[in-house]
Amino acid sequence: MKALIFGTGSIGKKFEQWLSEDGWFSEIRCVPSRSFLSDTEILGFSESERAHLATRTIAGLSLGTRHYDVAVIATPASYRLHACMVADRVSEFILIEKPIVSSAESLGFLKVSLDEKIDLNQVAIGYVLRAQPCVKALREWLADSPLGRLLYCNISTGQYLPDWRPQADYRRTVSALKSLGGGVGRELSHELDLAQYLFGEFELVDKYVAKLSDLEIETEDFVNYRLETRAGVFTMITVDFLQREASMELKIVGSNGSLRGDLIREQFVAQTANAKEYDLELPRTESWGINYRRQILALMERSPLCSFVEAERLVPVFDCSGELE
Template sequence: MQTVAVIGLGNIAKRHRSNLKHLFPDCKLLAMSASGRVPDELVSNCDEIVTSIEEIILANTELVVIASPASLHVQHAIPLLNARIPTLIEKPISMSSSESQRIIDVSLTHSAPVAVGYCLRYLPSANYVKNALDKCLIGKIYNAYIETGQYLPDWRPNIDYRDSVSAQENLGGGALLELSHELDYAQWLLGSLNLEHAILRRSEELSLDVEDCVDIIFKNDAETVINIHMDMLQRKAYRKCRFVGSAGVLEWDLIGNSLKLIDSESETMLYENPSWDKNQMYLYMLEDFINKIEGKCYSCVDINEAHQIIILIENIKSSYNQYQSN
């Protein structure tokens, strides 16, 4: 590719710029801030700063990564898709189902390649989990226990956490949108999620205007009970999943990048590679999207799947919108 662009100047945008330069060392890389301002800070791996979507379109850009706040995704995506420019949107796809539906409608009208950046699907251990469940390795799945937590002030230590996107409702913050990876892979692995109950909490510790702790119970069409816990409070990052089936248990450690099978007689490590470079997830995601652009085999997260996540989140918030304090 000769010209690519990344919208947004945050940490994830920085990662995408670096990875695009790794994949296409000779490409011209355009960088644009989410607001279109001219940045005062140095922008790494950038050949030109632009201040508008129009400049990106006029440059005959062949691929754009949108890494701006979720509140701006539809504003940035629509003109790119109208121009038929392949667009990878960082998760979540948008802040509302009406916005994500607009993205779907425009992409269909113009046949523009588009995908959503749920990178955890590209963990090697994730594919081992998928294969194990598809092969019914542990029989009928009775329960799934999914938990993730990480202390919000540690996410971006260079800024006050209260000023971050994650902490502001109007920018798409809160545990449900920011940690929606868990909703995505639950849906990917277990099928449609039917909401049973949810508890949304705001801790006194962080004093945010968004939920920083969420507990949800779903059932899928096979009557599997799925418990999901997400928080921004745990001082040591934690991300694990446990599947309980009629023939055994699968324990998936996403941070440790491992998968263990437990049955009545033994414990077997099906996969383990804790030192695997997590940046490979993002490279694989870009390469997968490029395969989609080029008409090759791909497994990108479809915008319709991402749209369903937003519908789920809206359903949770509308049904259980009374925040509890803790």
């Protein structure tokens, strides 16, 4: 099999490593993000200009036509449209790294551009927590109602941005720059998808967006969401670039008990009515490479772990454009 990877930053390089393990893909072609125009530029073109651009890009990169099995879109979030236009023409399946796009305007264009592949379940979005064995098992455990009727959930995730990619100047990373679609809302949108995966569709009740620190970034470093699912589970999610020790924790409270979980250490403690706390033994991750490969396998079986439709619901929630002045 043959794979394309658009974007050669940290996540693009990781995908190259994961897809090459065990000779899974016999050929992997990596294309840097600078080969593509920004979403803002693409949205300014006419339909015919976009089609001509895609054709010219394919020829310029010597990609051929429908030659690849999978294309991974790992460009910055604000450089997705051009890359997806090309991938649609040269690859059977497309995995778009989260977040799907950086804005609602880009989302509308992308949905039209990939409509055929979306309808055929040939597009997936890289919300990889769905591939984490303990998360899948937790969802199944909750479905058996050991906590009774679910009432509310708190999810908190954070990591100090300068420590996130220590080999890079944090001020020049995607996370720090508006032009690349950065900000903690987009970068840590996994947590929104986790709530959707565990509890179902939700409505945004309120959100608070702020830059609380002295970090030299253009984007928000703190977001607090308040959500309510269709099933009536009130959920509060806090994400930040501030915590010196990386943290990803959740607490779920039901009418018959509660659960605390640490998703980094993959440790979970449950307590039900009239019972002592006990460790919930859930399967652990063998390697993140295996988790990411699960996404590709599911996609190629036309059963994406996170579909385009599921991911698009999150865009108006995490899009913090214009909320920091």
